[in-house]
Amino acid sequence: MFRQSLLKTLTVLAILAAAIAYTFTTGYFGKELVIEAATLAILAISLDMIAGYGGMISLCHGAIFGVGAYTYAGLTVLFEVNPFLAFAAAIVVSAAFAFAVGAVTARTHGIFFIMATLAFGQMAYVLVFENKALGGDDGLAGVPRLDVSPLGLDFNNSVQFALFAVAAAALSYAAAAWVLRSGFGRTLVGIRVNEARMKAVGLTVWRTKAIAFAISGALAGLGGAIAAQQTMFVSPELMAWMVSGTVLMVVIFGGIGTLVGPIVGAVVWVFLKHEISSATPYWHIVAGTVLIITIVAGGRGLYGQIEYMVERRRLKRLAAAGVPSTATGREDETHA
Amino acid sequence: MLEARSLNRAFGSLVVTKDVSFALDKGERRVVLGPNGAGKTTLFNILAGELKPSSGAVLMGGRDITALAVAARARLGLARSYQKNNLFGELTVRENLALAVATARGAAGWIMRDTLSDAGIAEDVRDAALAVGLTEMLDVPVDAVSYGVRRQLEVGIALSTRPSVLLMDEPTSGVGPGMIQAFHQLMHTLPRELTVLIIEHDMDLAFDVADRITVLNYGEVVFEGTPDETRGSPMVREIYLGEWDAHA
Numbered sequence: 303m304f305r306q307s308l309l310k311t312l313t314v315l316a317i318l319a320a321a322i323a324y325t326f327t328t329g330y331f332g333k334e335l336v337i338e339a340a341t342l343a344i345l346a347i348s349l350d351m352i353a354g355y356g357g358m359i360s361l362c363h364g365a366i367f368g369v370g371a372y373t374y375a376g377l378t379v380l381f382e383v384n385p386f387l388a389f390a391a392a393i394v395v396s397a398a399f400a401f402a403v404g405a406v407t408a409r410t411h412g413i414f415f416i417m418a419t420l421a422f423g424q425m426a427y428v429l430v431f432e433n434k435a436l437g438g439d440d441g442l443a444g445v446p447r448l449d450v451s452p453l454g455l456d457f458n459n460s461v462q463f464a465l466f467a468v469a470a471a472a473l474s475y476a477a478a479a480w481v482l483r484s485g486f487g488r489t490l491v492g493i494r495v496n497e498a499r500m501k502a503v504g505l506t507v508w509r510t511k512a513i514a515f516a517i518s519g520a521l522a523g524l525g526g527a528i529a530a531q532q533t534m535f536v537s538p539e540l541m542a543w544m545v546s547g548t549v550l551m552v553v554i555f556g557g558i559g560t561l562v563g564p565i566v567g568a569v570v571w572v573f574l575k576h577e578i579s580s581a582t583p584y585w586h587i588v589a590g591t592v593l594i595i596t597i598v599a600g601g602r603g604l605y606g607q608i609e610y611m612v613e614r615r616r617l618k619r620l621a622a623a624g625v626p627s628t629a630t631g632r633e634d635e636t637h638a
Numbered sequence: 639m640l641e642a643r644s645l646n647r648a649f650g651s652l653v654v655t656k657d658v659s660f661a662l663d664k665g666e667r668r669v670v671l672g673p674n675g676a677g678k679t680t681l682f683n684i685l686a687g688e689l690k691p692s693s694g695a696v697l698m699g700g701r702d703i704t705a706l707a708v709a710a711r712a713r714l715g716l717a718r719s720y721q722k723n724n725l726f727g728e729l730t731v732r733e734n735l736a737l738a739v740a741t742a743r744g745a746a747g748w749i750m751r752d753t754l755s756d757a758g759i760a761e762d763v764r765d766a767a768l769a770v771g772l773t774e775m776l777d778v779p780v781d782a783v784s785y786g787v788r789r790q791l792e793v794g795i796a797l798s799t800r801p802s803v804l805l806m807d808e809p810t811s812g813v814g815p816g817m818i819q820a821f822h823q824l825m826h827t828l829p830r831e832l833t834v835l836i837i838e839h840d841m842d843l844a845f846d847v848a849d850r851i852t853v854l855n856y857g858e859v860v861f862e863g864t865p866d867e868t869r870g871s872p873m874v875r876e877i878y879l880g881e882w883d884a885h886a
Contacts (some may be wrong), residue, residue: 484750486747503742
């Protein structure tokens, strides 16, 4: 079960502080990296919620992210809808799309579930790729950023936009943590651990799964709508299954089922990729090697491994102090 | 309260449930006896909704529930415990019970509140833990407890939903005499209005708790009667003693 441990809070706050400090001191390109890391973190949090806690390994989160990006871009560019309205619509449409995916795939498990989500993602990709109104494979250019001039702000200023992206990532974490700590979040973990028994005690499992997908989809769509504003351009590549695969790698690399791990994973991933890509064209070989090492080393991930060790020490201390229970923090030991 | 009407079920050409009918009154304690392979667990799976019968009907409180799925039957007050432990492995005993309590109370979808810190749910969890003797174990992870404790929790989860009909599939299978004794006591502390159907191999327990006994053999009901009638029945004696002879 999810527990907002001290380690989780401190790690999130440390990353938040570092991101803000870095945004103010780095050049233009550094800010672009901050925004990229923030949107990837939002998407990774969204995936970890249902994959790490709900046990649903989705391979369509890139597509949901893309639905958010395209909803925002399409409404603002083609229909000149108010960007704030388009932003809200992007979140709602992504959630609705994700709900449909969750509802339809709810009865499938394991490899079949993964394939079903992949199929959904590919359908969305092809739909956008072939749709001339949405720009086809050329995509849509001229996507505006949110107009925050009434607040005396300007999102075309890269510092302000980077801070906005970082704030959105922090809020996404808080929202996901809130949901996972609620009755609904407990139920979601119950389904991952023993779906049949949840049914036997009276739960309508498909509905919980579909709602979890919708909440996760809302976050993914939020990330997509921010990504569309960053580049002011959307293309079908946003929805390609490679994106879904990358997010899953980021989640595992950081620590699946820890919620903080995906943020750590996204930050390290984006900066590592930038550093290595500037030195060699073989970034993917390095990424693959890093992922294999992570999995062979126990699969807990970068943050997950640290949390595991900290938690084990804490439990030993409690046991030594004569506290027979592990009630206060089971969650961090395994991945739930 | 719970009724089976001419239930049939075959796996291929193997008929495992053959024209099974019986009816339980409200508050009745019924024990199902029968040698291995008599179709007891299959019958339970049909009653709980995990298997569809080839023909026949299951009624609860006079209502035909044959078409209802497992979860829908559970929401009507039908709970079951399993012969093989079916728990929430990596979670604590408290979390196991709380999941069942929260679901039964319609709190499984709470977004704004936590079911683990809710006073009402905590009270039901404590009641269920007390009933099955797990009060001291609440904060221990299920992965770390003994087999006996898991058997207690298996029944505890079923009781947590405050059911009106409880199906228990060999609740004491594989546990020692001490725990069988404790289970006798549990049976006598259950609310009198709770209707209970138990599959049981332990004869002492069966005769102790049962109002009536149904004997299955080769998927068919071959006998139904009070514990005394059962004890006196040559047919039951033959089915059971015959089997014992064969194993001896």
